[in-house]
Amino acid sequence: MQQLADHLIASGLFGAHPPRDLIYALIIFVLCLVVFMGIAFPFAAIVTWVERRVWARIQSRVGPNRVGPNGFLQWLADGVKLACKEDIIPNQADPRLFKAAPYLVMIAYVLPWAVVPFSSDLILADLNVGILYMTAVTALTVVGVLMAGWASNDKWSLIGGIRSAAQIVSYEIPAGLSIFPVVLITGTLSMQGIIRAQGWAPNNWFLFNNPFTFAAASILFISALAEGNRTPFDLPEAESELVAGYVTEYSGLRYLFFFMAEWGALFIIGAIVTALFLGGWQFPHLSHSRVVMNVLQLITFNVKVLSVVFLSMWIRATLPRVRIDQLMSLCWKYFVPMSFINLIGTALWVAIWPDGNPVAGYIMAVLAFVVLVIFLRRVIYYLRKSRMEIYVSPVI
Amino acid sequence: MSTLKTEEMTLNMGPQHPSTHGVLRFVIKADGEVMREAIPDVGYLHRSIEKIAEKVGYHGFMPYTDRVDYVCAMFTNQGWGMASEKLGGIEVPRRGEYCRVIAAEFNRIASHLLSVGTMAMDIGANTPFTHAIREREMINDLIEELCGARLTFNYMRIGGVGWDLPPGWREKALAYLDHLDPILDEYNSLISFNKIYIERLIHVGVISAEDAINYNLVGPNLRASGVKWDIRRDIPYSVYPELDFEVPVGSGEFGTLGDSMDRYMVRIREMKESVKILCQALKQIPDGAVLAKVPRNFRPPAGECQVRVESARGDMGWYAVSDGTGYPWRVHVRTGSFAAMGIVQKLSRGLMIADLVALIASLDVIAPEIDR
């Protein structure tokens, strides 16, 4: 972005002797507005509609289909409704903490967007500690959640908040440890650097680089789901136990903030998994024009991220919830040792083949393709089989 | 850890809660996630139905029995019908008995579908719930064609049933049963053998067979603890002696014998048995009248009787005392959920809060049955 700013200043857009720092700040502000208002918030809103439709189809019902074409404006209606609701603050609640908690969670949601690599040129800030920054900043939700749970003055909210904080903090560790194999292979923490080290073909993705990164990818995906409070790890909002967990006492816009943060985090999860393991925005070099390449890369990136998002919705619709002690034991007794094994395995792999082992990539990619084909055939078979043969029509 | 000064929290899983099955309240004394005790507080749905019976008479009480347990209303109807018939010495025609059994077994399937669906939903999986409700809707459509109502049927009368099977209903019912059997297998493959689901339910709320009998647990709860007891088989009534079916018993194959997973699997298997019973009954049903001639002002001779009906939630004991007038002197229903609530306090010691939800769902407790 600094090159863009220098380019614009040099072209004389801001007069003869512009104050450089002010121009930089202005451009960053405008770009942040574009990314947050144009992408982050609308995505968080629209994905609610997508999720509800996907859920509904999996549950053999239709989902929202009234407001707008195919119910597309449902998110708008829900947003307006929530904005018009009465803002209730419980009597004994701590007003400052109660009001501040949604903002903290929203900040923790919005900050990672600064390093999401949409294409080779479209990244808000190409930090050279990109992935470390992302991991660090997503952990800010813990503070917000704990504040929400405590300040609600409600024992059920407190339980939900503590469960959520324990869950997020615990699953940071396998997530972080699963990022390290990739960093070992590339030698850089920067998002663009990691993506540039991969290629566009599946066998060049880090997912299929060696078996240990494959396992690391799975652990990263599951830990990211756990950090985002998604089923099967959605105990903090376990509807059937805690009504709504730490957000029980929130109404209206404050509630909206919490939920936009949660749904929007799906994209962040998808972005991390895609950038690290699925090749990011890599696309075969078909054109020399920079703009065309960027557009193609943007589309590739979004397609990959949205598939991961669809996968997490699919998982949410199918699986039940784990209990808190099972969740903790899963993290500490299974994921953390496995992550260490992945790290050591990748280190050995890199030591043995410093320039990578393309054969392994081919083998794993072919295997994965075969498994995917078998899986898709099963899915299509069951979809066909479950169509109703009879319909018992009602009398009335 | 004993040097840490911790406090015991008193939580209130209040009358309004998304997962208590009906209006129930638990006062939970918890040490963090683990409960010391969960004390149930019932009575939010007490409508003094037993006292109403003394005012509305024998025939008039039939719609009230639907509300005793609205999810399996056919069994309460049948229980009251049988109690009145035993008092009055009335014999139900054979076709009436078959209609009763058919309606009752359809209701058993509907009730079990709702029970396993809400149990899955309480554990967190929303999809099995909607699939179960989809099947239940079709049963509701069938029964609506039969008696006009989808939930509180008021289908049975003293001396038989209210209306005969409509024309073409048998074929529709048989077609539905053909369709339902593979759906139950699909349901199993979706949720019953899911690892997370099994892990949530095994070893939760283990009830031994002696405890189950001592606390007067009935129905699937009792059978899941290993006691092979079913009123339809062991104290047969109506036309059940002519029908051939198995009685599924918990086997502890997933966890311990008598845990929540057993209660869940017993219900799933019972649905399959009900499908078998229905196919037989629909094929064997004879012709004839469906309602015996019972006078409008029905005055059974003075006396008392007890009747037990195997409802979806267990054996319902109907105790009726008559004083020779057209109004019963006393009616008492002892339902399966009443007994199941009695054991929750003992079972809840040492469970986690998430397990309490699974336990109540597995005991298939319905609040109006407890409070009447």
Add this chain to the structure above:
Amino acid sequence: MARWPPDARVDALSIYAKAADRFAGKVLEVSDAKLDPWMVVEPAAIVEVCGFLKDDPATAMDCLSNQSGVDYRDRIEVVYHLFSYRHRHSAILKVKLPRDNPSVPTLEELWKSANWMEREIFDLLGVNFEHHSDLRRLLMPEDWPGYPLRKDFVEPLEYHGISTTRESPIIRLDAKKK
């Protein structure tokens, strides 16, 4: 098409005869009703008799299947329906109590199911169960006055300021017409 076991009556009568033999003075009456015969026991001896019926291997009543209270105008009766899963026979015991201060020992030690059933009878009919571990109201609110299932129960007109009656809108409409 057997509706209830044909020999249930015979089984029950032989059990009553056995108990009457064993507890000569305590079994007050054995009825010979056509439908479900019962046996009346002295209130103070109910625990003994039930204990015998539970432990004796020939009767082996391992379940208290139903326990109800009935208010006849001159007395209150508590009816126990015992059942044996092993032998599949049942017995019905009755206890006749005076109306002013009905009191009978609890059967909680023998069958845990008695716990809640006795609480319900206490709640609705006012029968006191001695030595019960936790005798408080079950279905009605804790501070409800009176025992609702009694025949002479008059419903209070209000509870904590909430009226228990409701004007019928039909009557109001008629008043408007006038």
